Amino acid sequence: MTPATATAAPEAEAPPTGNPAAPGTPPALPAFAADLATGVCGTAAPLHPTSPLTGEPTVLMPGSNASDVEAAFTAAKAAQRDWADTPVSRRAAIMLRLHDLILDRQAEGLDLVQLEAGKARRHAVEEVLDCAINARYYARTAAKALRAHRRGGALPVLTRTRELRFPIGVVGVISPWNYPLALATAEVIPALMAGNAVVHRPDPAGMLSALWVRSLAIEAGLPAEAWQVVCGEGTLIGPLITGLADQVSFTGSTRVGREVAAEAARRLVPASLELGGKNPLVVLDDTDLEKAVEGAIRGCFASAGQLCMSIERIYVPQSRYDEFLARFVERTAALRLGIGGDFDADMGSLASARQLDTVTAHLTEAVAAGATVQTGGRHRPDIGPFVFEPTIVTGVTPGMRMFAEETFGPVVAVYPYADVEEAVRLANDSAYGLNAAVFSSDNRRGEAVAARIEAGAVNVNDGYAAAWGSIDAPSGGWKSSGLGGRHGVDGLLRFTRVKTVALQRGMDLAPRYQRPGTESAAWLKRMTFALRLLRRSGL
Known part of the structure; x- marks a missing residue:
């Protein structure tokens, strides 16, 4: 597939101008x-x-x-x-x-x-x-x-x-x-x-x-x-x-x-x-929304969403849903897109025609089934062959591929929730468990909710970098997100490979309890006494 044949999301759902382009020239291929x-x-x-x-x-x-x-x-x-x-x-x-x-x-x-x-x-x-x-x-x-x-x-x-x-x-x-x-x-x-x-x-x-x-x-x-x-x-x-x-x-x-x-x-x-991952972000009702929006921007759109730990689901309390969504849409629509070898662009390109096709197909299917694109949703060949606007979607429901499958692009679905119990249940309602985020102005409360989310890494007041950057701590997935960890x-x-080498001194253990008769019974009696003594000593 070439960019020209990518299926575009409905233009009616996108803003008339789209995200601004950042000026810049792609880096040159090094001579070496x-x-x-x-x-x-x-x-x-x-x-x-x-x-x-x-x-x-x-x-x-x-x-x-x-x-x-x-x-x-x-x-x-x-x-x-x-x-x-x-x-x-x-x-x-x-x-x-x-x-x-x-x-x-x-x-x-x-x-x-x-x-x-x-x-x-x-x-x-x-x-x-x-x-x-x-x-x-x-x-x-x-x-x-x-x-x-x-x-x-x-x-x-x-x-x-x-x-x-x-x-x-x-x-x-x-x-x-x-x-x-x-x-x-x-x-x-x-x-x-x-x-x-x-x-x-x-x-x-x-x-x-x-x-x-x-x-x-x-x-x-x-x-x-x-x-x-x-x-x-x-x-x-x-x-x-x-x-x-x-x-x-x-x-x-x-x-x-x-x-x-x-x-x-x-x-x-x-x-x-x-x-893979289908990573959730939970906004608690006490959160500073400006900080939550900035964290969501980084967590959703870093590397154009092509990050295993990227946020693809956001859960917001009903009481703050409209305000969060309005702020999130406004900030996302202002992100500058570019392919330059400088630091001016807020987001770059998808990596291939295949990724463009996947993102476009997920979004087009969701819109056809009733979802609404709040901002973004368009391929931007005017900027680069595979550039796709950062996209916020609401009304995503079970049955849509975007609901449960990893999109792996700059697309995030936002959902309201009634209470924290529902938020945790929704966050855990996934076959994946790689990364998650919780935003709260109360650090202890944020950490308490984080402990209940089924994922190998959970960030409090950050999208992914806090856990990933803590290199002294293990990082790995739960459920269908993997085995082991780095x-x-x-x-x-x-x-x-691990090997145990044990040197026995002063007592030949095995022959003692393998001999028949009274010697074996006496050995067991002494060992029972020794184990009780160790139990009392706390060793």
């Missing part, structure tokens, strides 16, 4: 971009992605076939042995140098993220900073997390028990197009810090961003063979990776995530999955 393609392990027919900002081709990418993927795993496996023997302090030093290189050359990363994902530059910033933060966090925390830990033994003093951590081997990372830099490194960096090698399949639309940060990691000292990159459509490359990896990390749709999980289960290898110490330890 073609060199990045040499980092792909591929000998098959090339792929030629295009930029959503202009519709123009970017860089010809070597395609990878089954032999290329096998070769990548063979090379990664060989490199992993030496990498696992590299002291954690040495790995950490490399990641800290990577952190500095990302910040030093951030303009390159911003250009590539914009060119590949289409987002406004202010939203591309999130990706560059997130990548640097991940590198620093795991460089600083890995040594403590991965070292041997003493654990309580079977018998105090007589049993010495240690927990040891080992890398899993070669981790297969499948990362998406919507956050081509942040969602690649969020998995690759901790996998490498744990001593694994990686075979990475970025989405073809996000190859340059992933290859750019890989090149910086190699410049920082990472052995190139430890981070292999393959290129190809997911239907071809995905099964090859899940069939060869010692562990699989997948970020993408729930439908494909189920297939990845099934193959991992068949092979009995671990898998972590971050999948960030925090758990985000590192999931890329390890």
Whole structure:
């Protein structure tokens, strides 16, 4: 589908002028971009992605076939042995140098993220900073997390028990197009810090961003063979990776995530999955509406809504519904749309014709079934090939795809509610549970409501960044939004195997209770006395 054939929402529901356009010129493709393609392990027919900002081709990418993927795993496996023997302090030093290189050359990363994902530059910033933060966090925390830990033994003093951590081997990372830099490194960096090698399949639309940060990691000292990159459509490359990896990390749709999980289960290898979301925002009746509107703007329209944690449902108390909606519509209608390589635009473009088609289809169907577009709702080819206005919809009901399915675009439905009990019930009425938000002027009340929402992350007085940016805390989905999670110490330890080593001293446990007769009975009596004593001692 081309922009010209996209189905437009009814013009009658949109304002006569639409969102203003921000002036600006798209960033130029960096001169070094073609060199990045040499980092792909591929000998098959090339792929030629295009930029959503202009519709123009970017860089010809070597395609990878089954032999290329096998070769990548063979090379990664060989490199992993030496990498696992590299002291954690040495790995950490490399990641800290990577952190500095990302910040030093951030303009390159911003250009590539914009060119590949289409987002406004202010939203591309999130990706560059997130990548640097991940590198620093795991460089600083890995040594403590991965070292041997003493654990309580079977018998105090007589049993010495240690927990040891080992890398899993070669981790297969499948990362998406919507956050081509942040969602690649969020998995690759901790996998490498744990001593694994990686075979990475970025989405073809996000190859340059992933290859750019890989090149910086190699410049920082990472052995190139430890981070292999393959290129190809997911239907071809995905099964090859899940069939060869010692562990699989997948970020993408729930439908494909189920297939990845099934193959991992068949092979009995671990898998972590971050999948879809239909994320709610609850406005409580004591909220400062101006702050809630600003939070909703960021939560709904960052990266043109192409964010797994993006808000797609807003619940407002009936007593404040009209006022909130009026303010929200006014602010949304004023957002500036643009594809420039500067910071003037409030929102950028959708990433592809496919996303434009999905957003348009959801909206057109909802309007035909009785929903009302309060603002937005139009494709804006006058600004860029896939630019779509930020859109607010009311009257969305069950049966419409927009009600329950992830739209993954700059479209949000607003609903009234009678009381907090109904708000919580409506927020939880979803197959998904990735992210949520609660706005309240009473922090304790906001946190109390947040604790009742069924999601892996809930932000109070913020749309998504507070939880996502708290990198020391785990981030993962409930229900159909995924398995496992990234960030925090758990985000590192999931890329390890755990081993318990227990040393027994002074008493040979097993033979004592396996012998027949009175000796076994006497042993049981002594052990019963010891356990009662331990119970009383509080140990």
